[in-house]
Amino acid sequence: MIDAAGLRVMKAIADEGSFTGAANALGFSQPAISQMVRRLEQRTGTILIERYGRQVRLTEAGQVLARHAVAVLAALDTAEEEIAAIAGLRAGRVRLMAFPSSSATLVPQALAILKTRHPDVSVTFTGAEPPEPLAALRRGDCDLAVAFAYEGMELDVLEEDLSMLVTRRLLDDEVRLVLPGTHPLAGEQVARLSDFAAEEWIAGCPRCRGHLLTLCTHAGFAPHVAFETEDYVAVLGLVAAGLGVALVPDLILRAAKHDDVVALPLSPASRRRILAVTTADLQRVPAVAAGLDALCAAATAYGAAAPVPARGA
Amino acid sequence: MIDAAGLRVMKAIADEGSFTGAANALGFSQPAISQMVRRLEQRTGTILIERYGRQVRLTEAGQVLARHAVAVLAALDTAEEEIAAIAGLRAGRVRLMAFPSSSATLVPQALAILKTRHPDVSVTFTGAEPPEPLAALRRGDCDLAVAFAYEGMELDVLEEDLSMLVTRRLLDDEVRLVLPGTHPLAGEQVARLSDFAAEEWIAGCPRCRGHLLTLCTHAGFAPHVAFETEDYVAVLGLVAAGLGVALVPDLILRAAKHDDVVALPLSPASRRRILAVTTADLQRVPAVAAGLDALCAAATAYGAAAPVPARGA
DNA sequence: CAAACGCATAAGTGACGCTTATGCTGAGGG
DNA sequence: CCCTCAGCATAAGCGTCACTTATGCGTTTG
Incomplete structure (x- = not known):
């Protein structure tokens, strides 16, 4: 009226x-x-x-x-x-969720970049196991998620469902084989999985364990998984103690270094792809776009930096 | 936007x-x-x-x-x-202004009617000498005014300027000659002005005084005005004390009775017309229209009532 | 797997609201 | 006292905005 x-x-x-x-x-x-x-x-x-x-x-x-x-x-x-x-990014909010092992490296870097670029944008971050971040994204409880996918997996059922979501490739994270510094093969330049068929294995998160099994199957053996933990610091500790070998992504190795272990590139190489995920609409929200850009910037910073040397510093 | x-x-x-x-x-x-x-x-x-x-x-x-x-x-x-x-007259305001001698009779009655009919309409009343009510109306400081005009005046210059205003006739107020009860002519049915050419006169407000002069001129004499006051109670007191005679409108006589005076109808009769005045636009404001109606109702109530008898009660 | 539900898009149409042009009336000045 | 100016009202014209129906596409659900 x-x-x-x-x-x-x-x-x-x-x-x-x-x-x-x-x-x-x-x-x-x-x-x-x-x-x-x-x-x-x-x-x-x-x-x-x-x-x-x-x-x-x-x-x-x-x-x-x-x-x-x-x-x-x-x-x-x-x-x-x-x-x-x-x-105008003088206000706004981004709710970021990521898998735990990203919280140590990529995410803090991205948050720092975002805070510098747009101090007035409020950011909240929650670490959660997959597929919780993407579920939250679908529910509307989260604006931006960081997910990862092992490449070369034949079975897409193991991957997370990305339908109706948009992704942005952040970086390819090379998977390395971590073994004790005292191991006979610790001096090699690369590691062939088949050489470790008889080793005891230490597995990470469920999906990493799935990836391990897939790779070993390709290499012609079934690994004997002696330990399972999602804590990669613990994984490195177990390896250093000589209790087994493990596959650990490079990104984690940068954050959790351990003097007594050696990380060798795999041959053939294996990578996991780290992705930023959001929805088509949220992508156009300035604060979310800024968060996305910050993640990309952090990722390229990591990509530009030299990967960790095979032998622990 | x-x-x-x-x-x-x-x-x-x-x-x-x-x-x-x-x-x-x-x-x-x-x-x-x-x-x-x-x-x-x-x-x-x-x-x-x-x-x-x-x-x-x-x-x-x-x-x-x-x-x-x-x-x-x-x-x-x-x-x-x-x-x-x-x-819907559940709120609203009327600002009423009227000449002082209306305040004793017509206006209180109208206000009471308005209050009964529309208890939630807020009314303010201000008594003021002409032409102040109409000036306030023109300035926008007042919504409704009560004015009067002596009829039969040749010179309209004495009347108030009513241009651009709308009026509603409330009642015709008969002017009476007031004389002491002891006066030789106090027993007459009507009063001829020429019979009082030698009297001392008591005049009211400036415009009433003008009206008196006009009437006397018509009657063939110039009145000797001994007293002048706008207080009609005082006028009646002066008359009762035998200090002179006066012309007093009937409306005032109803409010201010005095036992020792007699009020005779004039011959020929003379009236003053009492008008409600507002503007064309304000007339359409519900609260103002209600005020106008209340004034009309009060006026007809007065018109229906018998005029005061010649001899004071 | 089929049906239903919900949003997006397209085309059409009606009406709402703004513009220019003009008239009328009151206020001010010569 | 008349003339001019100023300001609101009215009329006619027209552009555009917004709502309608019809339809398509996707997801969700039984």
Whole structure:
């Protein structure tokens, strides 16, 4: 019934004291104001303006409208400003979720970059096991997720479902074989899996374990998995203690170094692909896009840096 | 940029959880909602709604809009309600002004009627000498005025300027000659002015004095005005004390009776016309119209009542 | 796997609201 | 006292905005 335009007109008339003045102030022609007022009057069924001679005055009802106009227009302006702030990255929010082992390296770097670039964007981060980040993304509880996928897996059923989501490739994380420094093959340049068929194996997260099994199957043996833990620091500790060997992604090795272990590139090489995931719509939200960019920047920084040497520093 | 309709749509989507639900709630078709959202999004330059599969969710910006929507729409509703209250006489204001001698009789009666009929309409009354009520009306400081005009005056210059104002005739107030009860002519049925050419005269307000002079001129003499006061109680007191005679309107005699005086009808009769005055626009304001009606009702009540008897009760 | 549900898109159309042009009336000045 | 200016009202014209119906495509559900 009453719209913002009408209120704006009433306020302009109250401020300017005339239809012509209001028209100039609002960038309309004078008849436009006349018509607007008439429409308002017949919509409200009340006379809003008293025409006396060639001056106009607001009636009580007109003053009511003009008074409410300031509140309504102010609220509208506030809303617009908040929207503009979100659009201009002077505000806004990104809710990031990632698998735990990314939390040590890539994510902190990305968060730091984002904070530097856009200090007013608020970021929340939650580490969670797959497929929780993507589930949260689908539920709307998260704006941006970091996921990974082992490449070369024949069975896509093991991969997470990426339908209706958009991904951005962050970096290819080379998987290395970690063995004790005292191991006979610790001096090699590369590691062939078949040479370790008789070893005891230490497996990481469920999907990493699946990847291990797949690779070993290709190499012609079934690994004997002696230990299983999602804590990669523990994995390295176990290896250092000589309790077995493990496949560990390079990204983790950079964060969790261990002096007593050696990490050899695999031959043939195997990588896991690390992806940023969001939805098509959220991708266009400035704060999310900024978060995405920050992740990419952090990833390229890692990619540019030399991979860890085979022998622990 | 953002209008009330857009906010209403955003709020409806937030409440209903779907475009279709919002469309039903607002009485629109579903594509109308789609288009509105798209328009809002390209106007704000921000994505407001995240379409995931066949469900829709508000983005942060969308939530901002929905949140402000409740405030803005509530303010709009409040404004509409206030206007409706004014239109429905559940609120509103009448600022009444009248010449002092009306304050004792007509105006209190009218105010009582108005208060009974519309208890929620707020009335303010100010007594003021002419032409102040009409000046206030022109300035916009008053909504309704009570004025009077002596009829039969050749010179309209003495009357108040009624241009650009609308009037409503309330009642014709007969002017009587007031003389002491002990006066030789106190027993007559009517009074001929020429019989009082030698009397001392007591005059009322300036315009009443003008009227007196006009009437006496017609009667062929120039009155000797011994006293002048705007206080009609004082006039009656002076007459009762035998200090002179006076012309006093019937309306005043009803309020200010005095046992020791006699009020005779004039021959030929003379009346002053009492008018309600307002502007064409204010006439259409419900509260003003109600005030006008109340004045008319009070006036007809007075007209119906028998005029005061010649001899004081 | 089929049906249903929900949003997006396209085309059409009606009406709402702004513009220019003009008239009328009151206010101010010569 | 008349003339001119200023300001609101009205009329006619027209462009555009927004809502409608019809349809398609995708996802979800039985």
